[in-house]
Amino acid sequence: MVFLLLQRRACCLHKNKCIQCCYSSLQDRLPWLLQLHEVIQRERCSGSDALVTCSALKRHYRWIMLHGAKALDQDILPPIAPDVFFLFLQGDYSLIHQRVASRRGHYMKADLLHSQFDILEPPLEEDNVLTLDISRSITDVAIEVEKHIIKFKPSPAMP
Template sequence: MILIIMGVSGSGKTTVGSSLSEKLGWTLHEGDDYHPKENIDKMASGVPLTDQDRTPWLLLLHDIIEREMSAGSHAILICSALKKLYRQLLLFGREALGGACQREAMEGVVFAFLSGSFQLIQARMVARKGHFMASNLLQSQFDTLEPPSLSENAVTVDISKSLPEIVAEIEAAISTRL
């Protein structure tokens, strides 16, 4: 199984993904580590990424998903996956470009959407240190966000809960799909 932890910047993807990886013993892939320097520089300077900026990055993450699935591994991928198109690119790669892909979900891949209010996430972003994402980009992330549907094999988790509660909720959701 591949678990994709998704949500806007500041929703706790890395914290939740790290906790799940440690608890389950699954390989963790931090999507931000695969951004090209140009994307990081844009975000750090407060410029939102475009679909054109994100597409090569998402295709690279698709390759990681394919590699892990081919190996029969369980893995966690942390990726904002804000739009349905982005989730389609993660799942189906180039097949998703141009609207040719009609499938919603891929067997063995589950999205865990970390959902929270703008105010809660903004407060977290302002408090965190050392991350390249400028906090003034949060509104653009919310504007871009298309929450996943159940047909996308997604579970929505309220991030106002404690970390152990969030982790337990995701674990319960994926245990029924293993």
């Protein structure tokens, strides 16, 4: 399996807003979310495996990533195919705070973490979400993700 890691050039479109604790609105994020939707659709159509990384803290953000602009006008959207799923990295505040505080050279400082928890809409009742306990080892988490991918990946056609 080949994974393409697509990362945002900066964690948010308005990096200075994040640094100043002035978080982006949906209007600020919308172009980026629509761009992620296009990337996801392009990768699905190509048959490639891809890993797109971003926070997607709100359900509406995740819906836009899955359904594009249609998510702006509809309350109920059709389910997305299981070949697109979210990894919800779940951990308690103190563990995540410790990890964020130990990072060097990253614009998001530990004092901004509380606001991230405040706006988080956990995807616990959403389809296509694999919840991962980040207190486990990286190896264990990676194995769980791999098993999930294999479970939903179509088998190659038999000759």
